[in-house]
Amino acid sequence: MAHQPKPFFRNGRGWFVQLGKEQIKLADKPKTPATEKEAWAAFHELMANRSRSPGFSNSANPATAPTKPPLKATTAHTIPTLKSTDALTVGMVYEKFLDWCLKHRSTRTYEWAQDHIQKFCDHLKVARTMPATDLRPFHIVEWVDSRTTWGANQKRGAIVALTRPFNWAAKIGYIAVSPVRGVEKPTATKRESQMTPEDFGTILSFVKDDPFRDLITFAYEAGCRPQEARHIEARHLKLDQHRIEIPSLEAKGKKRWRVIYLSDKAEEIVIRLAATRPTGPLFLNVDNNPWKAQAIVCRFQRLLVKLAGPDAILPPLPRFDRRNYKDPAALAEAREAHQKALVARRKKMASLARKGEKRVAMYDIRHCFATRKLKEGHDPITVAALLGHKDGAMLCKHYELLSTDGEHLRKGVNSV
Numbered sequence: 001m002a003h004q005p006k007p008f009f010r011n012g013r014g015w016f017v018q019l020g021k022e023q024i025k026l027a028d029k030p031k032t033p034a035t036e037k038e039a040w041a042a043f044h045e046l047m048a049n050r051s052r053s054p055g056f057s058n059s060a061n062p063a064t065a066p067t068k069p070p071l072k073a074t075t076a077h078t079i080p081t082l083k084s085t086d087a088l089t090v091g092m093v094y095e096k097f098l099d100w101c102l103k104h105r106s107t108r109t110y111e112w113a114q115d116h117i118q119k120f121c122d123h124l125k126v127a128r129t130m131p132a133t134d135l136r137p138f139h140i141v142e143w144v145d146s147r148t149t150w151g152a153n154q155k156r157g158a159i160v161a162l163t164r165p166f167n168w169a170a171k172i173g174y175i176a177v178s179p180v181r182g183v184e185k186p187t188a189t190k191r192e193s194q195m196t197p198e199d200f201g202t203i204l205s206f207v208k209d210d211p212f213r214d215l216i217t218f219a220y221e222a223g224c225r226p227q228e229a230r231h232i233e234a235r236h237l238k239l240d241q242h243r244i245e246i247p248s249l250e251a252k253g254k255k256r257w258r259v260i261y262l263s264d265k266a267e268e269i270v271i272r273l274a275a276t277r278p279t280g281p282l283f284l285n286v287d288n289n290p291w292k293a294q295a296i297v298c299r300f301q302r303l304l305v306k307l308a309g310p311d312a313i314l315p316p317l318p319r320f321d322r323r324n325y326k327d328p329a330a331l332a333e334a335r336e337a338h339q340k341a342l343v344a345r346r347k348k349m350a351s352l353a354r355k356g357e358k359r360v361a362m363y364d365i366r367h368c369f370a371t372r373k374l375k376e377g378h379d380p381i382t383v384a385a386l387l388g389h390k391d392g393a394m395l396c397k398h399y400e401l402l403s404t405d406g407e408h409l410r411k412g413v414n415s416v
Contacts, residue, residue, distance in 0.1 A: 005017055005018055005019055005043075006043070007036070007039040007040055007042075007043050009036075009039075015039035015042075017043050018087075024046065026038075026039045026043055026046070087131055088131070088169075088174060088175065089127065089128060089129060089130055089131060089132060090121075090124070090127040090130045090131075090132050090134075090135050091121060091127040091128045091130075092132070093132045093174065093175070094117045094121065094165050096165075096169065096174065097113070097164075097165035097168055097169065098114055098117065098165075100168070108227075112157075113164070113165075116158050116161035116162060117162065117165070120140070120143055123143045123146070124139060124143070132169070132175055132179065133175065133179050134179070135166070135179045135180055137180050137182070139180075140159060140162050140163065140180055140183055141183065141184075143158075151189070152186035152188065152189050153186075153188055155185075156185045156186050156187075156188055159183055159185045162180070163178065163180045163183050166178035166179065166181070167181065194360075194364060194368070195360045195365060195367065195368040196368065197368065199358070199360060200220055200368060202307070203216070203303050203307075203360070206303055206307075207303075209286050211285050211286050212285070212286075212299060214269050214273065214283060215229060215230075215283045215291060215296075216362070217265065217266075217269065218269050218270070218283070219362065219365045219366065219369075220368070220369065221262075221263040221265050221266035221269075222244075222261070222262060222263065222369075223369030223373070223386055223387055224260050224366065224388075225252065225363075225366060225388070226293070226296060226362040226363060227252070227293070228246065228251075228252075228258065228260065228388075229283060230281065230283060230290065230292075230293070230296075231246075231281060232244060232246075232260075232270070232281065232282050233279070233281055234274040234277060234279065234282065235279075237274060239267070239271065242261065242262050242267060243259055243260060243261045244259070244260040244262065244270070245258075245259055246258040246259075246260070252388075256390065258388050259388070260388070261386055270282060296362050297361070298346065300353075300360065301346075301349050301350055301353040302349060302353075303360075304352075304353040304358060304359070304360065305349060305352045307358050308352065308358075314345060314348060314349060314352070317341060317345050320334075320335065322335070366387070369386075369387075370383055370387055370395065380395050380396070383395060
């Protein structure tokens with residue numbers, strides 16, 4: 001969609017309109033509603049005169065020209081922007097997109113986009129002042145390539161997060177065309193890790209706390225997505241039907257109700273938790289806080305390190321106790337030092353987890369459920385329904401590991 005010119009006000013100078021590379025003054029008076037109306041009238045007259053001039057193509061439509069100011073920036077994100085309305089900067093485009101995303105997309109989508117955008121702007125350093133049209137694909141490619149620990153899927157996601165705001169801005173008319181359109185993305189790769197029932201039993205033997213044991217055992221029994229397990233509440237339970245019902249607006253995709261059928265063990269877990277947690281998420285951590293996605297990732301990293309053997313295990317970091325510090329300055333300094341130690345330990349843990357022979361994550365429990373049910377002889381349509389898929393296409397696409405299980409295939413060919 002082409003950019004639609006409209007009058008804008010410059011402090012102390014009056015009303016202007018940007019036509020190509022030319023800025024034309026429309027009115028000199030202070031910024032008042034009456035003057036804005038006069039500016040629009042002058043703008044319409046100017047465009048009408050120009051449209052009658054030889055060789056001029058008028059792309060603006062005065063009848064549909066916007067009369068409302070741009071959306072106000074939200075304080076929920078910290079991307080730096082300019083207060084001037086002379087021209088859009090890289091930071092301003094990202095800020096406008098995040099403001100829109102906060103209103104029209106889920107919190108998780110907003111946080112995912114905001115995290116990538118903030119890190120890129122910190123790397124770029126000039127997002128506050130660089131004109132949006134000056135951004136180039138190499139700015140994004142160089143930043144993504146600098147993340148040496150990222151895999152192809154992470155790099156692909158980062159590129160999407162950084163280019164989507166400019167595609168959106170071009171679509172609604174903030175800019176004429178995205179300057180980073182067509183950035184090449186790495187080919188998405190499938191998760192190579194897989195979990196067997198034996199692997200799950202080994203992992204469970206390392207889990208000592210009941211909250212995490214309940215979470216992963218429920219996921220193993222029900223085959224639900226990790227984010228579904230994290231958000232299940234007592235109000236979702238339909239125990240008379242031995243299932244959980246999540247409304248479409250709360251489910252993945254927000255189009256269909258998600259029904260999770262409960263095994264006897266899964267039902268026992270949710271009944272026990274619902275008795276003490278009538279409101280809010282059923283699954284809480286040892287601090288009685290809802291599980292966060294990153295916290296589950298960290299738990300699995302620690303489990304992978306334990307699977308690698310005792311030599312790889314890192315000593316635990318003592319929990320920070322603010323009561324040991326009376327002076328506010330000393331408390332702030334100690335808290336900062338503790339945070340740095342936490343970050344360093346997490347990076348070390350992630351590095352050790354990647355070096356191990358076994359690579360499993362929370363989502364592999366769901367894959368294990370699907371493979372297990374198929375091997376038990378359930379038809380693909382039934383298994384797809386248990387997983388929450390609308391048909392069996394996704395099952396055939398992502399659970400082809402059975403094709404490499406020689407023993408299972410041998411049993412199939414010999415069955416009567």
